Amino acid sequence: MTNLSNQTVLKTENLNVFYGFNLAVRDVTLDIPINKVVAFIGPSGCGKSTVLRCFNRMNDLIPSARIDGTITYHGKDIYTKKVDPVDLRSRIGMVFQKPNPFPKSIYENIAFGARLNGFTGDMNELVEMSLKKASVWDETKDKLNQSGLALSGGQQQRLCIARTIAVKPDVILMDEPCAALDPISTLKIEELIHELKKDYTIVIVTHNMQQASRVSDLTAFYNAEATEKGGKVGYLVEYDDTEKVFHNPAQEATRDYVSGRFG
Template identity: 70%
Template structure:
């Protein structure tokens, strides 16, 4: 089976993360095959595609979250700051500090709003003004105004959308370079979704952001670049293998894609 991938060339000094012929397996099953991709620095890149095409699997490789699955293995290279993230000498804990993650459902710690921000920074050795860091992180995540008068209350006291922005603030507080977001708005109402999207627009001034989304309108609203993944059935009917079909500026993916399957997906003919 041959997989063709269409990639936009990004100058080396503007690349945040590179996938170099990445194949991801669980045991003997290849879940994602032969991904070549250059994620540009300081932009929002969206991963789109039907369920089961591997977009979240690829995203989770960027900060080695899939290491927690015993059967996981990776071939090829994922390069960040000139370093192959899967070399034996690389510390996955440090990778996760530099490349933070915001999950599908808000998951605040069972601590105060203040400690949700301070805890991660503290264990990562932050020695500056913690009050200032907490305020700055909450401001950058656009949730300070809702939190400033109740910092000692539980993070669970916030609404779902506020909790998700608290989780974004918690990620920011550890001072990463890249923020990964795996369907961060799928559990939120439209107003909360808009707030998170507005937050992304502000954050990309300082961070590289990669987001997985099933919402085509959201990809158009928030992303500069879009990668479309698809999946094909494996011979013998033992599942599907995901692959990267096309990667380009978001306007091109939605208005002038190079591949017919991309056109069919973004126009709602399948998926």
């Protein structure tokens, strides 16, 4: 895999994630290289979101969730006691399926988190820069005092991306960011992802195969298999350059999935 010679931002080694006594996803080992877009694809329930949420310890908010194995961020273990998850989440931001702006003005959607993070610079400048980087400045610059909730779904999602950018992360995790959007808004987010990878490393979970092939440099295909207890456990089948995963995959299961034969 050519890209993996680049600097690694996030790395999982033998990652297992449990919810209570159930192993949800097993033995995931992968590297996320800097300034690349990595897509997680696979059928429902194979653990894509679960692995994604481990990268910024969002799973800590689920009381039954537990991991073993290791995850490092720039070479440092993120699951030690020394790491403050709130601080980690400002470095590794997250955008969710459903746009979730704060019920505040567009301006405050950006300023609020920045202030909480101790930002003391020029707030107007930060708001403008963040909205510009998220390609939503032109649509919002004349109504910064209006509610973020009054924007369209696609604009709200770009506002959420702006809010994430404002606290200066270097990784953006996206969990099906276009699932609730129409095709035109989806395209805008995809164009934005292309822009953003100049400055950020992006990991995106998507059910949309075309989207994965359009936006990502690398693709990780996960699948799930039945356990003896009657449950399901997810695992990583194949991780490689997107071009290879879609056109010349190493595994039969990957070929079947990307060609739409199952899932």
